[in-house]
Amino acid sequence: MQPEIIMKKCRGYFKHACDNAAVTIASNCHTHFPVKTVKRYSKAEKKHVDITEPNIIRQYNKYMGGVDVMDKVLSSYRPKFRSKKWWWNLFSHALNMAVVAAWKLHMELHTATNNRLSHLQFRREITIHLLHARPFVRSHPGPRSQLPIRLRTSYGHYLQSCAQGRCAVCQRNCRNECVQCRKRLHRNCFPSYHGLA
Template structure:
């Protein structure tokens, strides 16, 4: 989520999270939507109506100050996001590589050609 979308959510601001240690996360839930903010190389904000931060796992990252790999905490919502985004990135890459360069004045032609292109790339 972009920072401008989280103004009304009572969660720690990005500037304060940047000052915390790597692997720090804060979360808030209003009963329907769960919002988590996590500090890795950059601050990441995720929202879900299904997942939470439990179970908190660990992931290895390279530490410049210690010159070795260290384990940091990673919420479940971030781990699930990272595992599921790979397929979306590949599909976007295929769609951009094989996009037909057709123009039309009909409003429905762009929808039709995009759906056809999506079906071909996903096959």
């Protein structure tokens, strides 16, 4: 049924149909029966009138809260990042849901105390803790800026044949390694790695 036609009907109007057409509300548990009458305010008559209420609507009104509250809280501080990656919306939504679930748990654990944080304060605390976390330092390929003393001496360092691997300096394949350092090196890269060049 078209929304324009439904809007012209009186409040509480519903039509039951069992087909594949689009519906406003659906359930795999409840049906529209038993139908009961409830009092609702009518703008046209400017008073409370009796209307019919299907069972499925009554059950929804009775148990609503969890998903609706979650959607409302999720929308309050939703990340505004845009990306062309297909997975970004899923990831940011899952991350946002985890923060909201943690905040709800915080609210339940601190019901008796006065140190409950608002949703915004809770997000700020998480951000502060993440900013103060120890950063992950990725090691860069190639020689270090300052080699240890033991590597800057040539005594005991020489190349021998080994299985193929990556050179520690230029990252190309090579079949030589330093006996003491156990690093694969080309003959031309050996002096620069040990600080001899």
